[in-house]
Amino acid sequence: MRVTSLNLLDLVLVVSVLLFCVWLLLLVLICLFMRRATVRWGDVYVGGEEASSLSISYPSTTALYWGFTQRVLKEVYRVLRNAVHTGKLSDWASYMSLWYLILMLIALAIVASS
Amino acid sequence: MDSSFVLYALFSALVYPGLLFLAFLGFFSEWIERKTIARAQNRMGPSYVGRFGLLQPLVDFLKLLIVKEEVVPRGSSPFLAKASLAVGVASLSVSTLLLPISPVRFEAVGDIVAVIYLVIVLPLVSLSIAFASYPNPYVVVGLSRFISIAVVAEPAFATSLLVPCVLASRLEGSPFTIAAASSVALSLLLPGSLNLKELIASTIMIIALVAAIVSSQAKLKLKPFDVVEAEQELIAGPLTEMSGPTLAFYKLFRNMEIVVHSLLISYVLLGGPAPYDQWTLRGVLTAFLKFLLVLETMILIRSTFGRVRVEDVIIVVAKFSLIPVLVALVVASIL
Numbered sequence: 001m002r003v004t005s006l007n008l009l010d011l012v013l014v015v016s017v018l019l020f021c022v023w024l025l026l027l028v029l030i031c032l033f034m035r036r037a038t039v040r041w042g043d044v045y046v047g048g049e050e051a052s053s054l055s056i057s058y059p060s061t062t063a064l065y066w067g068f069t070q071r072v073l074k075e076v077y078r079v080l081r082n083a084v085h086t087g088k089l090s091d092w093a094s095y096m097s098l099w100y101l102i103l104m105l106i107a108l109a110i111v112a113s114s
Numbered sequence: 115m116d117s118s119f120v121l122y123a124l125f126s127a128l129v130y131p132g133l134l135f136l137a138f139l140g141f142f143s144e145w146i147e148r149k150t151i152a153r154a155q156n157r158m159g160p161s162y163v164g165r166f167g168l169l170q171p172l173v174d175f176l177k178l179l180i181v182k183e184e185v186v187p188r189g190s191s192p193f194l195a196k197a198s199l200a201v202g203v204a205s206l207s208v209s210t211l212l213l214p215i216s217p218v219r220f221e222a223v224g225d226i227v228a229v230i231y232l233v234i235v236l237p238l239v240s241l242s243i244a245f246a247s248y249p250n251p252y253v254v255v256g257l258s259r260f261i262s263i264a265v266v267a268e269p270a271f272a273t274s275l276l277v278p279c280v281l282a283s284r285l286e287g288s289p290f291t292i293a294a295a296s297s298v299a300l301s302l303l304l305p306g307s308l309n310l311k312e313l314i315a316s317t318i319m320i321i322a323l324v325a326a327i328v329s330s331q332a333k334l335k336l337k338p339f340d341v342v343e344a345e346q347e348l349i350a351g352p353l354t355e356m357s358g359p360t361l362a363f364y365k366l367f368r369n370m371e372i373v374v375h376s377l378l379i380s381y382v383l384l385g386g387p388a389p390y391d392q393w394t395l396r397g398v399l400t401a402f403l404k405f406l407l408v409l410e411t412m413i414l415i416r417s418t419f420g421r422v423r424v425e426d427v428i429i430v431v432a433k434f435s436l437i438p439v440l441v442a443l444v445v446a447s448i449l
Contacts, residue, residue: 001393002119003219003293011222015208015232018127022204025128030196033359038183039192 119218123211126218132207140369143376144171146406147413154417171369175362184358187248192360195247199363202240205232206370213381214293214392215401223290226279230272233374234333237367238264244364245352256351259424260342263332266428267339270329270435271375273443275382277322278302280446281315292382300385314449318442323383325439327408330375331415332431334368338419339427372409380404 006014084095126132145160145168152159160167186192209232210216212225222228245257278295281302288294303319305312332339343351350356356364380386384404387397422430 001217001219002122003221004119006220006222008222008224008227011212011220011225012228012231014123014220015211015228018123018211019201019204019208019232019236021124022127022133022207023200026133026200026203027197030193030200030359030363033179034193034196039358040183040185042185042187 123218126211126216127208130217131210131213131215133203136207136210136370136373137366138172139373140366141171141175142168143373143409144365144369146409147372147416150410150413151417154414175365178362178365179359182358182361184360185355187250187355190248190250190355192247195244195356195360196363198240198243198247199360199367200240202237202244202367203363203370205236205240206367206374209233209374210377212292213377214296214386215377215381219293221291221293225291226275226295229275229292229378233378234268234272237371238268241367244360248352248355250355252348252350252354253352256342256348256354260335260352262424263339263342263427263431266431266436267329267332270325270431270439271333273436273439274322274326274329275378277318277439277443277446278382280443281318281449284446284449285311285315296381296386297388298385299381299383300388303384311449314445318446318449319383321438321442323379325435325442326379326383327411327415328435329431330379331412332427332435334372334375334412336412336416338415338422339431340421341424341427344421372412376405376408376412379408384408 084092086092128134148171149159149167160170163169163173184192209229211218211220212229212232213219242257242261245253245260278299279290279292282288282295282298283290285302286294286298288298299319302312302315303323305316331337335342343353348354353361353364380401384407386392386404387394387401390397390400392398392401
């Protein structure tokens, strides 16, 4: 067994040179085998379908409208319904008062600024 | 260094304990893995090619390399994948020259840094480039998971390798080298006397050993940490588009990675041939048995546990590997 003591920098240098030699040899072997291997080029597929199924790259206007209505407006409606339709009159009164207060503040701000 | 020594070093890097030896040990470890998992699942496993099916992994590799056609999706670069996998294979081959297993060994104070560079950093980068050479939604998800897990598992593995080196230099006054850590690892793990300092050192070594095995399991994408290539969810994750010679190269790389990790753990944390000398029959047998023990432990964990989610991988590796081994390293450095 032969042990060669080096400093760390030299060690990294030596192993890097050896690594490069092994890599070069592997690269030559890869090139040789790649020449022999049969290669078939294929298209990218998405969920089992051809990539051409994604030819419409943007959604239609109708889909956007229904998407917005179903996802965003439905959520807004749900929040409003939960806030107002609790079955308690006081909840409804406080909700409406809050809205009136906000509207009043906006009106006052506009009047003051003009 | 004279020219004969350079040739001898090149021979070591290419044949023993480098490329060829690692490749064949990799095929052997794949055979053990497949046989163990098959027995756990009440199957026979490889049985027909060679005695006990020993040559099956080699034949599978050659079939992928020579016979199978390579299907390449448009927009991907199989040559880049192969070239970057070759960097990983080369770095793993060269890393064995720093272990006491090598007849031509290079040594330096702090050589563990070079091992971390060769076993952790370069394979990580080469594997990431190889995966990214095949742009595909599954590959991208697999790659992002691979990098997320690497952020926790790689530092944990590196730290667990540092612990015995620090302990050896603090307690035994040895130089900060892998060989010195390996020579005292067994005596640190199983102390002769029961004084407090040695008991603490032994506990630290056990923590480092467990942390190394857990983090290796995550690094090597073995169950329960194989969410990177979760078949039911991502088909094969980063390997989805690999086929033919590229897949053969990946399998070779993966086998070699498992071998190098098992060798590192068995040498740095279990002492390799200790208590015998490296170049005696009993030393070689002891080192081989320890290598098998580590390998079999990882395979048994792989065949026992089910897959966990990616965030759970990070939590488990942090809880059972990274945090304990960081604490162990701090305690080892003030011991």
